[in-house]
Amino acid sequence: MKLLYILLLSLFLSSCRADPLGNFCNENTFINSTSPISGNIDRLLAEVVPKTPLTGYIATSSGRGPDRVYGLAQCRGDVSSKDCSSCIQDAATQIRRLCPNQSDARIWYDYCFLRYSKENFIGEVDTSFGIFYYNVENVTDPQSFNQELGALTNKIRSEAVMPKNEGLGKGKTKLSPFVTLYALVQCTRDLSEIDCAQCLAIAVGNFPNFCENRKGCRVLYSSCYVRYELYPFFFPIDSNNGTSFGKTVMIVHPKS
Numbered sequence: 001m002k003l004l005y006i007l008l009l010s011l012f013l014s015s016c017r018a019d020p021l022g023n024f025c026n027e028n029t030f031i032n033s034t035s036p037i038s039g040n041i042d043r044l045l046a047e048v049v050p051k052t053p054l055t056g057y058i059a060t061s062s063g064r065g066p067d068r069v070y071g072l073a074q075c076r077g078d079v080s081s082k083d084c085s086s087c088i089q090d091a092a093t094q095i096r097r098l099c100p101n102q103s104d105a106r107i108w109y110d111y112c113f114l115r116y117s118k119e120n121f122i123g124e125v126d127t128s129f130g131i132f133y134y135n136v137e138n139v140t141d142p143q144s145f146n147q148e149l150g151a152l153t154n155k156i157r158s159e160a161v162m163p164k165n166e167g168l169g170k171g172k173t174k175l176s177p178f179v180t181l182y183a184l185v186q187c188t189r190d191l192s193e194i195d196c197a198q199c200l201a202i203a204v205g206n207f208p209n210f211c212e213n214r215k216g217c218r219v220l221y222s223s224c225y226v227r228y229e230l231y232p233f234f235f236p237i238d239s240n241n242g243t244s245f246g247k248t249v250m251i252v253h254p255k256s
């Protein structure tokens, strides 16, 4: 399979939290501000912003007939409702700014994800568009690292598909007295267990392509999120033993 990888930009992890990790505007879904669907998107976002933080998730729709728009928003399962709320607010503002002329739009942050479309995508696995972030630094002992990473991701993937966990799995493994590996996976809550397992399998299956031997990596799909780092990044946050974050590079991976 020949894939086109576009190296877009490199950035430091400490960049402003209000900046999205990425967005996708489907150019084949042109609308403008006078299209009836545009009003439905505004109404959808007006519902999504206050309601998402209540449970960390919403799947809803706005309007009728051909101008109906479906929306989904979800926060990472470990973030507080306060952080969820500010993330969703940023997402709702930025998605309209970044994709003003598209009815299919998606935006990713570390703490939340927001998406809407005229197509009813609720309950469907979607890995057609992915964003990858990897640490440019490599681990020094790939063999044992990959073994530990595989064991940890398998464990948290099986947690994520358990209904009580609402798509979230997270955990850590001590690699040495001074080094701990942290990993988190999450599916959107509209997915069935089997679809969640499938999305996570595709994400982890892409590790060799994008994350091979890297000290950290993130895979962002419309249906699931996978991340691992050698520093604490999920709540409750462990105290960090001074591991440097390192430089992170982003890759956009469209389906070809």
Ligand SMILES: *[C@@H]1O[C@H](CO)[C@@H](O)[C@H](O)[C@H]1NC(C)=O
Binding pocket: 031, 032, 033, 100, 101
């Ligand atoms: C959106 O479409 C309008 C025309 O309807 C155009 O004037 C504007 O430049 C477009 N914006 C972007 C960001 O493409």
Ligand SMILES: *[C@@H]1O[C@H](CO)[C@@H](O)[C@H](O)[C@H]1NC(C)=O
Binding pocket: 031, 032, 033, 034, 035
């Ligand atoms: C906006 O789209 C409608 C069709 O949805 C079209 O009739 C109209 O000319 C467009 N307006 C602009 C400014 O592009």
Ligand SMILES: *[C@@H]1O[C@H](CO)[C@@H](O)[C@H](O)[C@H]1NC(C)=O
Binding pocket: 136, 137, 138
């Ligand atoms: C990490 O490994 C990759 C692939 O082998 C290599 O291209 C890259 O330069 C390495 N990074 C560092 C910081 O040495």
Ligand SMILES: *[C@@H]1O[C@H](CO)[C@@H](O)[C@H](O)[C@H]1NC(C)=O
Binding pocket: 177, 178, 179, 180, 238, 239, 241
């Ligand atoms: C940090 O280092 C101390 C020893 O200096 C160790 O006891 C502790 O478990 C480490 N914490 C993590 C999260 O690795």
